[in-house]
Amino acid sequence: MVIVCAWCERYLGSKPSKHGGVTHGICGTCQARQRWRDTPTFILEPGRAELLPVIKDLLRGKPEIPVVVDRRLEERRGGERRRAGLDTRGVHGRRKLDRRRAPAVRIS
Numbered sequence: 001m002v003i004v005c006a007w008c009e010r011y012l013g014s015k016p017s018k019h020g021g022v023t024h025g026i027c028g029t030c031q032a033r034q035r036w037r038d039t040p041t042f043i044l045e046p047g048r049a050e051l052l053p054v055i056k057d058l059l060r061g062k063p064e065i066p067v068v069v070d071r072r073l074e075e076r077r078g079g080e081r082r083r084a085g086l087d088t089r090g091v092h093g094r095r096k097l098d099r100r101r102a103p104a105v106r107i108s
Helices: 028-033 046-058 079-083
Strands: 002-005 011-014 022-025 042-044 067-069
Touching: 042 046, 046 067
Parallel strands: 002 022, 042 067
Antiparallel strands: 002 011
16 A cells, blocks of 8 residues: 655555555645744746746645745846946945934023
């Protein structure tokens, strides 16, 4: 008798039986997934989009792990301005200006 995971259909082994056939269990990976608080998302870079069906097949199980292809064209934080040399901010993106306010003058 062949034993496969009921959730991801991975081969778990076999045992002797008079009737043969298939029986089900739960693999260690699917058991560990049940303890997750948040389900991760797998993001593929655009140049590897052809791997989408393969990755989905490798990650199948319960709970399902979403697999998506990144569609962004550039970095979110100033990518275009930085490339054009227009970014006037400091190394860490902070402005070089002094942000302290002048003390308030109290008139009595």
